[in-house]
Amino acid sequence: MANENEKKALHDAMVAYKVPGIQAAVEAARKAGMTPNEIIDALGDGMTEVGVLFERGKLFLPHVLSAAAGMKGALEVLEPEMCAAGDVSAKKESAVMGTVEGDVHDIGKSICSTMLQCAGFDVHDLGRDVPNAQFIEKVKAGCKFCGMSALMTTTMVVQKDVIELLKKEGLRDKVVVMVGGAPVTQAYADKIGADIFGETASETTRKVKEF
Ligand code: B12
Incomplete structure (x- = not known):
C-alpha cells in the first residue's frame, strides 16, 4: 500500500524517541509525498505506542519527553504546510x-x-x-x-x-x-x-x- 514504509518508519522513529531520527523520518515522508495530516497521524500512533511501552516499564520518563519533543518539532515544521492546504475559505468561527x-x-x-x-x-x-x-x-x-x-x-x-x-x-x-x-x-x-x-x-x- 502507498506510503506504508514511510508510515512504519515514522512510527518506529517515535518509538526510538530520538529527535534527529524523528526529523529524518518526517523529511523522508514529505519527500515520498505524504500529506502533513498523514504524517501527524502516523507520529501519533507512534506516540501512543510510546505510552504503552512507558506503562510496561520498557521506556522511562526521559524517553517519553524526548519523543514528545520530537512530535512538537514535527508539528512546528508541518503547520505552515497544513494551513496552506487547508480550507481557508471557510467562515472564521x-x-x-x-x-x-x-x-x-x-x-x-x-x-x-x-x-x-x-x-x-x-x-x-x-x-x-x-x-x-x-x-x-x-x-x-x-x-x-x-x-x-x-x-x-x-x-x-x-x-x-x-x-x-x-x-x-x-x-x-x-x-x-x-x-x-x-x-x-x-x-x-x-x-x-x-x-x-x-x-x-x-x-x-x-x-x-x-x-
Ligand atoms: C507524553 C506523555 C507525558 C508527557 C507530556 C508531554 C506533553 N507536552 O504533552 C510528560 C512526560 C510531561 C507526562 C507527564 C505526566 N504523565 Co503522562 N503520558 C504521556 C503519554 C505517554 C502520551 C500522551 C500523548 O501525547 N499521546 C499522543 C497524543 C497524539 O494522543 P492524545 O493526547 O490522546 O490526543 C489525541 C486524541 O485524544 C484527541 N484529543 C486530544 N485532546 C483533545 C481535545 C479535544 C477538545 C478533542 C475533541 C480531541 C482531543 O486528538 C488527539 C490527536 O489525534 C501518556 C500515555 C497514554 N496512553 O496516553 C501518559 C499518561 C497520560 N501520563 C500519565 C501520568 C500519570 C503522568 C504524570 C502524572 C506522571 C508523573 N508521575 O509525573 C505526569 C502528569 C503531570 C500533570 N499534572 O499533568 C498517565 C495518566 C494515568 C491516569 N491517571 O489516567 C498516562 C496514561 C501514562 C500511564 N499509564 O501512566 N506525560
Whole structure:
C-alpha cells in the first residue's frame, strides 16, 4: 500500500524517541509525498505506542519527553504546510482550546488546535493546565466552540466542572463544547453533556465542520 514504509518508519522513529531520527523520518515522508495530516497521524500512533511501552516499564520518563519533543518539532515544521492546504475559505468561527487545570499533557490538544486552525477556524489556544475561569472568559468574549483536553482519569472530571460553570453563567446554550483526550469516550462525553467527542484530531475537525 502507498506510503506504508514511510508510515512504519515514522512510527518506529517515535518509538526510538530520538529527535534527529524523528526529523529524518518526517523529511523522508514529505519527500515520498505524504500529506502533513498523514504524517501527524502516523507520529501519533507512534506516540501512543510510546505510552504503552512507558506503562510496561520498557521506556522511562526521559524517553517519553524526548519523543514528545520530537512530535512538537514535527508539528512546528508541518503547520505552515497544513494551513496552506487547508480550507481557508471557510467562515472564521472562533474556538478556544486548552488542556484542563491540573493536566500538562498538550501534544494531542496542540494537534487538534493546529488542524482546526488549518481548517479555517480562529483558534485561541490557551495551552495546558488552564484554569477553568479562562475557558469561561473566552466564551464570554465570543468563542463559539470550547475544546477541552484531559489525558488523566483524575483530570477528565474537570471537563464536567467547566460545563457546570458554563451553565451557572448562563452560557451553555451559546457554545459548542468539545471534549477529548485518551481516557475520554463518547459515553463519558454524553454523560457530562458535551456536544462533540473527538477520538482523533481529524475526526474532531470533521465533526466541528459538520456542526
Ligand atoms: C507524553 C506523555 C507525558 C508527557 C507530556 C508531554 C506533553 N507536552 O504533552 C510528560 C512526560 C510531561 C507526562 C507527564 C505526566 N504523565 Co503522562 N503520558 C504521556 C503519554 C505517554 C502520551 C500522551 C500523548 O501525547 N499521546 C499522543 C497524543 C497524539 O494522543 P492524545 O493526547 O490522546 O490526543 C489525541 C486524541 O485524544 C484527541 N484529543 C486530544 N485532546 C483533545 C481535545 C479535544 C477538545 C478533542 C475533541 C480531541 C482531543 O486528538 C488527539 C490527536 O489525534 C501518556 C500515555 C497514554 N496512553 O496516553 C501518559 C499518561 C497520560 N501520563 C500519565 C501520568 C500519570 C503522568 C504524570 C502524572 C506522571 C508523573 N508521575 O509525573 C505526569 C502528569 C503531570 C500533570 N499534572 O499533568 C498517565 C495518566 C494515568 C491516569 N491517571 O489516567 C498516562 C496514561 C501514562 C500511564 N499509564 O501512566 N506525560
